[in-house]
Amino acid sequence: MTSPRAVLGRILTDLGSTLVDLVAGRADPDRPVTGVLIHDPGDESARLPGAVVLGVGVYGAEPVAALIGHARAIGAAALVVRSPVAAEGPVAEAAARHDLPVLGLTPGASWAQVAALLRALLATDEVGTVGRPGEPGGDDPLSGDLFAMANAAAGLVGGPVTVEDRGGRVLAFSSRQEEGDEARIATILDRQVPAEKLRALEQRGDFQNLYRTDGPIYIDGIAGKPRAAIAVRAGGEILGSIWVVVDGPLSEVQDRALRESAKLAALQLLRQRSSADAERRLRADLLATVLEGGAGASRAAARLGLTGEPACVLAVLAVDANPPPGDLAPAVTPDRVAAGDLLAGALALHLSAIHPRAAVAGLGGVIYAVLPTTSEARAQRIAEEFLGRIGTRMPALIGIGRVAERPTDLRRSRADGDRVLRVLARGHSRPRVARLPEVYVASLLEDLSDRIAAEEDVPDVAVVRLRAHDARHQSAFTETLAAWLDSFGDVPAAAAAVHVHPNTFRYRLKRIAEVSGIDLADPDDRFEAMLQLRLGLGDHLS
Structure with a gap:
C-alpha cells in the first residue's frame, strides 16, 4: 500500500x-x-x-x-x-x-x-507505521516536543513550568518542579490541576482574565507561591495555557520569554492535533484495505497488528432513537456525523479494553470494528455489553460477521455484518445486535426485494391480482388473506382481527380463491401467498 x-x-x-x-x-x-x-x-x-x-x-x-x-x-x-x-x-x-x-x-x-x-x-502524510497509544507515533498527548519547550521556558522564565489544556489536564511539564509548592506537586502527580484550585480560579475570574489577555497575567493567593500564566492561542482559538511558578511579577525579559513560549506551544499542540488526525486517517485507510480484501489486505492487516489470530467484523450503524422503517442510509447531516464520530470513539475505547489490537474506523456511514476473537457468540456478547453501556445516549445497531481465520477472509465477515445491519435497520428484527444465522431468512428476503425492485414489470401472480381487485372494487381481500395466513387458518381469530363476522370472513375466502386462483388447501399455494405478501408484491396498486 x-x-x-x-x-x-x-x-x-x-x-x-x-x-x-x-x-x-x-x-x-x-x-x-x-x-x-x-x-x-x-x-x-x-x-x-x-x-x-x-x-x-x-x-x-x-x-x-x-x-x-x-x-x-x-x-x-x-x-x-x-x-x-x-x-x-x-x-x-x-x-x-x-x-x-x-x-x-x-x-x-x-x-x-x-x-x-x-x-x-x-x-x-508520509507516515509509514501506525503507532499505538503510548508508543512513538501514537496518540499519547504527553509525547512530542512539548516537554522540551517546557524545559526551555522554565530556563528562560526562571521557574517550573506546566503546559495545560483548557480543562486543567497537564500536557507537559518541565524539570525543577521541586522548586514549586504542594499544589504544583499534586498537579504533576495527578497530571491534572486539583478541582478545588480550578474552582478557586474560576470564582476569582482568573480564567476569564487569562483568556481575554494576550500576554501573561500574574496570580497570587491561590497556592503557596505566585503563578504567571499565559493563554496558548492559534488565531482566535484557545488551545490551552502555560503556567509558571514565580517569586513575583514578571520582568520585561521574562514576559517576552513567556510570550514566545506560548507561540511555540501553540505550534506543538497544533502539530499533535494534525498528527492525531493523520493517524486516524491512516488507520481508516488501512482498515478499508483490509475489509476490501485483495492483494494488499494482508500487508494492511500486519500494519494494524491484526495478523496471527482469528477475528470478526462488527458493523455498527448510528440510528435515531425512533428511526423510520427502512432508514438504512439516513441523510448525512452535521449532527449525524458528530453522533457517528462519538459512537466510533466510544466503541474504540470499549474494544481497546478487551483487545489491544482491535481496530475501528468509519467507512461510508457505517462504523466497522475488527475484533480478534475465535467466537461469534463472544463478539455478540461484547457488542451487547457496549450497547448496554451507552444506553439511549447513542442509539445504534450492530451486525456481527463470521469469524475469519485469515485477514483476507475479513471481507466476507464485513459482508455478513452489512447484511445483518440491513435487516435490523428495516425493522424486521427486534434485537439491536444479531449474527447472520439469526436473521438469515430475513436477509434472503431483502435480497429478493432488491431483485423485484430492479424488475420493470411484476408478473401477474396471485397477490398482485388480489391487490388489483381491491383497488378497483374497494374490497379488502388482501387484508383478509393476510389475517387468515397469520392465524394459521383459524377463521374466528382471523375474523376478529379484521373486525368482521366469521360467516362474512368465510365468504371472502371463497371469493379470494376465485379472484386469485389460490388453492387455500394446498400448502405450496399458501407458502407462495405468504412470500408474495412479505415481499410486498403489488404494493403500488394499493
Whole structure:
C-alpha cells in the first residue's frame, strides 16, 4: 500500500477551523500539495508545482490579484494571504481565471505557525507505521516536543513550568518542579490541576482574565507561591495555557520569554492535533484495505497488528432513537456525523479494553470494528455489553460477521455484518445486535426485494391480482388473506382481527380463491401467498 499523498482538502479540513478559510476561487479537495513557498517580492520565486504559496506582507485587492497570476505561473496549488481579503472584484476574477484557490489567514495567527504546520501536515502524510497509544507515533498527548519547550521556558522564565489544556489536564511539564509548592506537586502527580484550585480560579475570574489577555497575567493567593500564566492561542482559538511558578511579577525579559513560549506551544499542540488526525486517517485507510480484501489486505492487516489470530467484523450503524422503517442510509447531516464520530470513539475505547489490537474506523456511514476473537457468540456478547453501556445516549445497531481465520477472509465477515445491519435497520428484527444465522431468512428476503425492485414489470401472480381487485372494487381481500395466513387458518381469530363476522370472513375466502386462483388447501399455494405478501408484491396498486 502506498503512502497517502497530501491534498488540498486535507489542509482545509485540518486547519480550516483554526487558521485559514477559503475566500476566493474553487478549492479542489483532491488537488495534490507538494510543499510550501514563502513569496518574496524582491526575489525570483522557485518553481515548485503543487506548492502552497504564502503571500507574506501582500495586502490590497490589486497586489493580491497580481500574486494569484504569479503563483499560478509557478504551478502553485493555493495561495494564502492575510485576512481580511477583498474577495470580490479583481481577486475573485483572478482566482477564477487562473483556477487558483485563495485562502485567508486568520488575524493574529503567525506566518511562522502556518508555514511550520503546513510542512508538518505534508510530513504526516508520509507516515509509514501506525503507532499505538503510548508508543512513538501514537496518540499519547504527553509525547512530542512539548516537554522540551517546557524545559526551555522554565530556563528562560526562571521557574517550573506546566503546559495545560483548557480543562486543567497537564500536557507537559518541565524539570525543577521541586522548586514549586504542594499544589504544583499534586498537579504533576495527578497530571491534572486539583478541582478545588480550578474552582478557586474560576470564582476569582482568573480564567476569564487569562483568556481575554494576550500576554501573561500574574496570580497570587491561590497556592503557596505566585503563578504567571499565559493563554496558548492559534488565531482566535484557545488551545490551552502555560503556567509558571514565580517569586513575583514578571520582568520585561521574562514576559517576552513567556510570550514566545506560548507561540511555540501553540505550534506543538497544533502539530499533535494534525498528527492525531493523520493517524486516524491512516488507520481508516488501512482498515478499508483490509475489509476490501485483495492483494494488499494482508500487508494492511500486519500494519494494524491484526495478523496471527482469528477475528470478526462488527458493523455498527448510528440510528435515531425512533428511526423510520427502512432508514438504512439516513441523510448525512452535521449532527449525524458528530453522533457517528462519538459512537466510533466510544466503541474504540470499549474494544481497546478487551483487545489491544482491535481496530475501528468509519467507512461510508457505517462504523466497522475488527475484533480478534475465535467466537461469534463472544463478539455478540461484547457488542451487547457496549450497547448496554451507552444506553439511549447513542442509539445504534450492530451486525456481527463470521469469524475469519485469515485477514483476507475479513471481507466476507464485513459482508455478513452489512447484511445483518440491513435487516435490523428495516425493522424486521427486534434485537439491536444479531449474527447472520439469526436473521438469515430475513436477509434472503431483502435480497429478493432488491431483485423485484430492479424488475420493470411484476408478473401477474396471485397477490398482485388480489391487490388489483381491491383497488378497483374497494374490497379488502388482501387484508383478509393476510389475517387468515397469520392465524394459521383459524377463521374466528382471523375474523376478529379484521373486525368482521366469521360467516362474512368465510365468504371472502371463497371469493379470494376465485379472484386469485389460490388453492387455500394446498400448502405450496399458501407458502407462495405468504412470500408474495412479505415481499410486498403489488404494493403500488394499493
